[in-house]
Amino acid sequence: MEIRGVHAKVGEFELGGIDLKVDEGKYFILLGPTGVGKTILLETLAGIHRVVRGQICIDSQDVTHLPPEERRISYVPQDYALFPNMNVRENIAFGLKMKKVTKSQIEDAVGKYANRLGIAHLLDRPPQQLSGGEKQRVALARALIIRPRLLLMDEPLAALDQATRRDFWVMLKEVQREFGVTFIHVTHDLEEAFILGERIGVFINGRIVQSGIKEEIYKRPSSLGVARFLGIKNIFRGIVQDMDLRKGVGRVTIKGKGLTFSFELKARLGAGDEVDFLIRPEEVMVIREGKPIKESLKGNIFEGEIRKIIERETHHTLLLTEVGQGVTFEVDIPNYVMRNLKLIENQRVKAALRRESLWIIPGKGG
Amino acid sequence: MKALKGMKGNRLFRAATLGCLIALVGFFLITILSLALYVDWEILLSTLVSREIFFAIRLSLFTATIAAGLAMVFAIPASYALSKTEFWGKNVVDTLLDIPIVVSPVAFGSALLIFFNTALGTFIETHFLRFVFEVPGIILAQFGVATALAIRLMKSTFDSIDPRYEVVARTLGCGVWKAFFKVTLPVAKNGVVAAGILAWARAVGEYGATVTLAGAMQMKTETLPIAIYLNIASAQVDKAVAVTFILISLSAVSLIALRRMTGRGYSL
Numbered sequence: 001m002e003i004r005g006v007h008a009k010v011g012e013f014e015l016g017g018i019d020l021k022v023d024e025g026k027y028f029i030l031l032g033p034t035g036v037g038k039t040i041l042l043e044t045l046a047g048i049h050r051v052v053r054g055q056i057c058i059d060s061q062d063v064t065h066l067p068p069e070e071r072r073i074s075y076v077p078q079d080y081a082l083f084p085n086m087n088v089r090e091n092i093a094f095g096l097k098m099k100k101v102t103k104s105q106i107e108d109a110v111g112k113y114a115n116r117l118g119i120a121h122l123l124d125r126p127p128q129q130l131s132g133g134e135k136q137r138v139a140l141a142r143a144l145i146i147r148p149r150l151l152l153m154d155e156p157l158a159a160l161d162q163a164t165r166r167d168f169w170v171m172l173k174e175v176q177r178e179f180g181v182t183f184i185h186v187t188h189d190l191e192e193a194f195i196l197g198e199r200i201g202v203f204i205n206g207r208i209v210q211s212g213i214k215e216e217i218y219k220r221p222s223s224l225g226v227a228r229f230l231g232i233k234n235i236f237r238g239i240v241q242d243m244d245l246r247k248g249v250g251r252v253t254i255k256g257k258g259l260t261f262s263f264e265l266k267a268r269l270g271a272g273d274e275v276d277f278l279i280r281p282e283e284v285m286v287i288r289e290g291k292p293i294k295e296s297l298k299g300n301i302f303e304g305e306i307r308k309i310i311e312r313e314t315h316h317t318l319l320l321t322e323v324g325q326g327v328t329f330e331v332d333i334p335n336y337v338m339r340n341l342k343l344i345e346n347q348r349v350k351a352a353l354r355r356e357s358l359w360i361i362p363g364k365g366g
Numbered sequence: 367m368k369a370l371k372g373m374k375g376n377r378l379f380r381a382a383t384l385g386c387l388i389a390l391v392g393f394f395l396i397t398i399l400s401l402a403l404y405v406d407w408e409i410l411l412s413t414l415v416s417r418e419i420f421f422a423i424r425l426s427l428f429t430a431t432i433a434a435g436l437a438m439v440f441a442i443p444a445s446y447a448l449s450k451t452e453f454w455g456k457n458v459v460d461t462l463l464d465i466p467i468v469v470s471p472v473a474f475g476s477a478l479l480i481f482f483n484t485a486l487g488t489f490i491e492t493h494f495l496r497f498v499f500e501v502p503g504i505i506l507a508q509f510g511v512a513t514a515l516a517i518r519l520m521k522s523t524f525d526s527i528d529p530r531y532e533v534v535a536r537t538l539g540c541g542v543w544k545a546f547f548k549v550t551l552p553v554a555k556n557g558v559v560a561a562g563i564l565a566w567a568r569a570v571g572e573y574g575a576t577v578t579l580a581g582a583m584q585m586k587t588e589t590l591p592i593a594i595y596l597n598i599a600s601a602q603v604d605k606a607v608a609v610t611f612i613l614i615s616l617s618a619v620s621l622i623a624l625r626r627m628t629g630r631g632y633s634l
Contacts, residue, residue, distance in 0.1 A: 046537050047536070048536070068536040068537050069540055069541055071537070074537055074538070075537045077534065079528065081528055081533070083534075083549055084553055085549075085552040085553050085555070094535070095539055098544065142534075142538070146538060
């Protein structure tokens with residue numbers, strides 16, 4: 001599926017110049033804060049809103065001006081929109097019935113999809129009697145049964161409790177692989193995005209501002225806006241000092257602090273450029289006394305004092321203040337490492353930033 | 367103000383609100399009871415089988431059914447458009463459709479009467495159908511009043527229906543018509559039934575606009591409300607009371623049907 005320069009206007013809201021390519025059979029996550037037009041983008045893809053400019057292609061067929069019923073794009077809205085006047089069986093069968101498929105074929109297909117999604121025991125129930133998770137499964141079965149070329153899901157797990165959501169993470173991915181349907185899944189939840197998405201598009205203010213594989217988005221956000229939305233800590237304003245093009249290494253100083261780190265050169269920069277740079281909390285290392293220091297850490301070592309230790313489910317977060325300049329870093333340490341290191345508050349430790357993990361946000365910054 | 371706080375205040379508040387409710391129920395009960403006590407059952411029966419009242423019942427049922435049917439034919443699509451479509455001047459249209467509800471029916475009837483005195487109105491009367499002082503006039507007057515009510519009810523029904531039902535239905539292969547008839551309309555069923563019954567009941571009870579446009583002619587444009595008026599005007603109070611009783615019974619039956627068919631009390 002490919003969309004090129006799509007503009008759509010719905011009431012006061014304007015969707016501006018969307019470009020996006022999703023390969024067939026992939027799980028694509030559209031990640032963005034709530035209320036920025038993600039639903040409108042999905043509905044535009046489904047054919048509900050008129051495209052003012054641009055093109056939407058599926059399997060190299062231009063569907064920009066096709067009505068929704070001719071696109072073969074299924075849609076699962078956030079509230080699932082199960083038809084309240086039909087029971088679960090009729091809801092799932094709806095799409096096939098509209099296509100005038102024979103009764104016995106419909107029955108077989110409904111049975112197959114209901115079994116696969118674990119809702120065979122609910123077929124005669126009205127949707128009003130289902131739990132959130134059950135509704136989601138029915139909506140998914142109803143959307144998949146027509147064998148769509150593309151399945152759009154709008155915040156499908158937002159209304160579910162944490163345990164049910166975790167079950168769905170596994171199930172959604174399995175179902176997607178099994179049926180080989182291209183999924184576009186909209187969410188505002190970072191964890192959900194990184195667990196499910198093979199590729200992720202970050203959607204802010206009516207535009208896709210960055211799109212790529214998750215590692216790329218996660219470690220190398222294209223702008224400060226993306227970095228902030230991703231909740232990345234340890235973002236600093238800095239000035240590029242010098243560059244060694246032969247080694248592919250540069251040095252950057254935190255503005256006004258005189259604390260300098262080296263980084264791997266990945267973009268065209270000039271000495272004296274003002275930039276934003278970041279390092280993810282899990283990429284900051286606490287160095288064990290007496291342990292040999294890796295080459296990539298050299299030049300990025302500093303002494304810090306642990307100001308606070310916050311215990312989390314899978315890791316501990318340290319607030320580590322560098323001793324000389326008073327710059328504070330957030331450091332995430334897995335629980336098992338924490339147990340070995342036996343760190344306590346107010347302790348002084350040596351820490352280092354991995355050179356390859358230090359990311360300079362391209363452009364002028366700001 | 368101290369007395370209005372605390373437990374004493376709570377009791378006072380409950381007493382005040384419930385008191386008003388009891389007073390109102392009492393008012394309506396006394397009115398209906400006095401009517402029931404006044405009715406002479408023998409006269410009621412003889413009135414029922416009298417040619418004049420039998421005619422009025424038949425005419426009322428006939429005109430109200432056609433008027434309510436027509437009202438629904440127009441109100442369902444119109445209220446759908448009002449609920450789901452954005453267009454310039456929507457607020458003005460919305461207000462305009464409320465006119466028959468808030469304006470006195472006599473005034474509405476007069477406006478219709480005046481329209482049929484204009485060139486266009488006269489043309490319609492001479493070439494198509496006669497409305498003034500004729501049965502179609504009754505239907506038209508009832509239609510005007512009943513439609514406004516039906517639109518109001520249907521619009522709130524459509525407003526309450528999740529627009530995503532149609533969106534999903536369309537992605538599953540329905541065109542706009544099919545999505546409306548297979549999903550939206552069946553989901554709106556209770557609201558449609560309620561609007562139909564209330565429009566019919568309103569049409570049966572319509573007096574002001576009808577009498578102004580179609581006149582009060584015995585055995586010609588004599589609907590039940592007009593029969594009450596004619597009998598009171600000619601001092602046949604017993605007969606008038608009997609007809610009133612019939613009219614109230616019809617309304618009561620509609621209300622019961624409404625509750626039965628929609629499975630609950632329908633709130634306006």
